Amino acid sequence: MSSTTVEKPSFLRSKVGGLPRPFWALWGGTLVNRLGTMVMPFTGVYLTQSRGLSVTAAGLVMGVFGAGSLLSQPLAGVLADRIGRRATLSGGMLATAAAMLALGYSTSLPAILASMFALGVVMDLYRPASNALVADLVSPAERPRAYGLLFWGINLGFSVGMTAGGWLAGLGFLWLFWIDALSCVVFAVLVWRAVPETRPEETMESPGGFGMVLRDRVMVAFTLVTLGHALVYAQTFTMLPVAMTEVAGLTPAQYGLAMALNGVLIVIVQPLVSGWLGRRDASRTFALGVAVMGIGFTMTAFVTSTLGLAVTIAVWTAGEIVTAGIAGSILATLAPAHLRGRYAGLFGFAWSAAIALAPLLGGPLLEIGATALWFTVGGVAVVSAAGMLALAPAIRRR
Incomplete structure (x- = not known):
């Protein structure tokens, strides 16, 4: 009698450390990409020093980039579900390469504005596709670890890229x-070569569209929690x-x-605890991490020295490590397989909105005083953590 067992695809059977080989290809590509992320951290310096723009004009250029990034995530979510995760990710990366070079060779303000808007649209097209790929490839039990490893690779690559970028900028x-x-x-x-397409086919029983995402009350509520979390985190590169x-008077x-210290702690600690954190209740773990971040930023109101700042950084970095990988796992739980791209697009939109809003809200608060800013940030974290619970x-x- 012939066996009726359906053999699983080889990419699901072939695993390294409990995770499929295609995931490690995605992880390796992400690491290489973050190692090469050198333009954005130095964009302000490039615009003012190399292109001679005023601070106001440079701010306008960065605002145009932000407008493009707001469109990026919903667009990427639709593409990931319609044309596929692999095509969206690879195509987005190639478009980003073209936009990067266009910006590098732009000399007039109109050309710089057009290039920056295009870069804002395409630079993060890969995120919803990457998020959906992990959910497609990795079992629910291993997803927190997988998303945590991606977070770790991004931070490792970015730390090295920042150091190298500062040196290369001098050349x-x-x-x-x-x-x-x-x-x-x-x-x-x-x-394109090492990761299979994983997009499930839509059927009459599984219609798609952003309308379905927006009608999911749990997802909309989780997006609002994510917006609060992202507003807190965005302070690290906006108002802090x-x-x-x-x-505070630090140099x-x-x-x-x-x-x-933030990068050092993430690189050393996060891989050691990601497996343990992944076995905890995701919602409670995420709420804990956001609350700890809030405590760390509230403490910043009292910083007067480098040591004091280092202590607060250690606290909110601990919260960042706790949340790493958990949000992606929750998102994968909420999203139907054929809508994972769109769900990830709405999730990413919350982050883009937070990056745009953080300096607009933080600037006036800092004008009032450090206590007003950091206690408000702490309050946002508490509300977000309560919402998660x-x-x-x-x-x-x-």
């Missing part, structure tokens, strides 16, 4: 654009450097020394 900014573009091409090729140098060198039963039922 000429064009080097940064070419290396960034090359890393995007490597990521695109690696995913301003507050520490302009209000840029002192601030940079203290901030290096309120959502926990509904998420567990999924």
Whole structure:
């Protein structure tokens, strides 16, 4: 009698450390891409020093980039569900490489504005596709670890890329654009060759569309929680450097020394605890991490020294490590397989909105005083954590 057992695809059977080989290809491509991420951290310096723009004009350019990024995530979510995860990710990376080079060779303000808007649209197209790929490839039990490993790889690559970028910028900014573009091409090729398409086919029983995502009350509520979490985290690269140098009186060198602790702790600690955290209740773990981040940022109101800043960084970094990988796992739980791209697009939109809103809200608060800013940030974290706990039963039922 012939066996009726259906053999699983080889990419699901072939695993390394409990995770499928295609996941490691995605992880490797992400690491290479983050190693080459050198342009964005130095964009303000490039615009003012290399292209001679005023601070106001540079702010306009960055605002245009933000407008493009707001469109990016919903668009990427639709593409990931319609044309596939692999095509969206690889195509987005190739488009990013082209936009990077266009920006590097743009000299007039109109050309720079057009290039920055295009870069804003395409640079993060890969995120919803990557998020959906992990959910497609990895079992629910292993998803927190998988998303945590991606988070770790991003931070490891970015730390090295920042250091190398600062050195290369001294040789000429064009080097940064070419290396960034090359890393995007490597990521695109690696995913195209080593990662299978995982998009499930839509059927009459599984219609799709953003309308379905927006009608999912649990997902909309989780998106609002994510917006609060992202507003808290965005302070690390928006208002924190301003507050520490302009209000607390630290030098840029002192601030940079203290901030290096964030990357060191993530690289060392996060891989050691991701497996253990992944076995805890996701909603409660996420709420805990956001609350700890809030405590760390509230403590920042009292910082007057490099050591004091380092202590607060250690606290909110602990919260960042706790949340790493958990949000992606919750998102994968909420999203039907054929809508994972769109769900990830709405999730990503919350992050884009937070990055745009953080300086707009934080600036006026800092004008009032450091206490007003950091206690408000702490309050947002508490509200977000409470919202996550309120959502926990509904998420567990999924």
